Amino acid sequence: MWSHDLFIRVLNLAGKKKKKKDTERRRRRSGVMEKKLIKEMGLPKSIANVFAARNITTAEEVLSLTEFELMQLLDVGLAEVASAVARISEIACPPYQTVLSLMKQRIRKDNHGGHLPTRLKGLDKALCGGIPFGVLTELVGPAGIGKTQFCMKLSLLASLPTSCGGLNGRVIYIDVESKLTSRRIIEIGTESLPEIFQIKGMAQEMAGRILVLRPASLHEFTESLQQIKVSIFQHQVKLLVIDSMAAVVSRDYGHAALRQHSLGWHISFIKSLAELSRIPVVVTNQVRSQSRDEACHYSFQAQSRGKATEVPAGYDSHLVAALGIHWAHAVTIRLVLEAKSGERFIKLAKSPISPPLAFPFTITSSGISLLNDDGQELRGTEISTIHCQGHNDIINFNGNGKGKG
């Protein structure tokens, strides 16, 4: 499997100073236990030999068979198989933690209580301090609404020294559509944080911490992800941005593939990357228009269907996130950026830690900023719909129109 060898190497490189216990926990959490050899599990000699003779060497192989299949294969009785499976399961299963100890551990280890502050007061408050570490945060919205602007601002914030409210680390920015401009990053920096960026050499140092990758295909993207896994531990990476996930798929497979492509491996990989390294991961997603045959009802809702189609069909009312429902299950926090009657809003469309709030925002030369910090609570279908209405008229740049996207 993907993580195993790579991970052991990473641990050998990075983990020398760490306590043994910590390493053990990491090992277990990374799925190495399922590869643990049967002969090292302290089973009774007789049955261990039978496993060896049948060439069953890892816990994964044993647990992929039912007890009756094992009886057939090993030619031993039910009681022996059951006790062997119980023993193997006990060793292969990860240890538990109480939620209280989990909380204490997070408070102790993570900067800023495990959140990257966005410096948008209302949003930070709603998210208990900012973009959380260890999970996927998704930005969805139509083209030109400000997703890339937001990502650039976050990259800058993560690279700032801890004393200035940053994470004092490197940022890996996977820029699939080549939308990132370094000049814009520095502009955002000097406009929004003049006191820091006026220090000589600071702009160079901050911008020097942001590594930009531009994969040309899904294959290249996959390779860079695997490399990142190693570098996160070696180089103090504190934020990973993928802008945009949808573009990776649509460029290789066309737009039709967005709905179906399951991205199964990538989802698992990115999620475990976020969790093992405890860094925030920000991913952007595009929008597409909803096709008519698309499911949004269960079979038992058949009678209410007629009602649903009566929703006034404005030209903007059928936008949905480009990557389908399978992907949506995988993201922990979804922020929708949208434009409605001439105003831009950032909405907390999915978040386990906060109510669904909408904040009006604007984009200026200093980046994204909220117009008010209170937020307006949303209800029902409003939470997940994506509006795109006339935001092109209200672009509010002092600069020369750079950095749309």
Add this chain to the structure above:
Amino acid sequence: MEVGRLPISASQRGKLISAGYTSLSSLSSLSPSDLAKDLNIPESEALEILKVASLTSRLDKQDGNHAFVNGAQTAWDMLHEEQLFPRITTSCADMDEILGGGINCKEVTEIGGVPGIGKTQLGIQLAVNVQIPVEYGGLGGKAIYIDTEGSFMVERAQQIAEACVVDMSEYNDLLRKGNRACQVRIQPNDILENIFYFRICSYTEQIALINYLDRFISEHKDVKIVIVDSVTFHFRQDFDDLALRTRLLGGMALKLMNLARNYSLAVVIFNQVTTKYTEGSFQLALALGDSWSHSCTNRVILYWNGDERYAYIDKSPSLRSASAPFSVTSKGIRNSASNHKRIRMM
């Protein structure tokens, strides 16, 4: 051939058949030493075979009247027992009502819904609510939370636990008319302490953990709910062999059902949603396919109905199919805002 059904190893079965023992009755009047001689095996092994055979033949003969057969129970006793076990409230009175009072112990309940509908929220709420002390109509138990997706948020668990403690002390004041003699002793941190959190990173770990739970719960008998959030995740990513997936899922569901029955605890399994082509159109359906949908006793679907969240009983042997609105607030799962009923503490 009846011996073909015995849970014994293949070589033992082969020896039995070649020695002429093909039916269970042929084994019934045999002494272990005779069998050992016939099959040329140690006496202890022969004894094991006879034990297994007599157990199997006894199960075959059992009919309705024999409640004294090992492991059987009359329907009347079951009714009594059902009434003994309180249910776990969801903190939403309307949802409790359609569930017959809350999540039932001794049963496996599957809950599914689209992303963002509140599955994880409901999971955390149940992990907290199972700890409501007996004095307040709860179970006073502990919870096991199996997180396969990494979506469990500690901050959220803390918020919900705090709100639960506040609710309990309000209820206390109401009941005792301000007499503060009986304070709520339980603290939010105690609640968090009593949730055992397992983070699962692969399907092998998931199977291993489900196997191990039997042992874990026998050492932690006060666990009253096992929450799997979600059963789907790893089985959806890493699988090409669908027959194997069905077999493994079936085995897992069976083990969870046994856990629920043996330890009188509630098992709640969360499932994701997929799209399915039926009757000429695409519709939403819970993931993992048709054979999986047989493995849970109850199935609840959470869905959007207009502007409100609803829960719908899709399948249950004892409950009418019905739906009820609920909402997700900063305090956790609560009654829908449009319908101002007081939250019952049962």
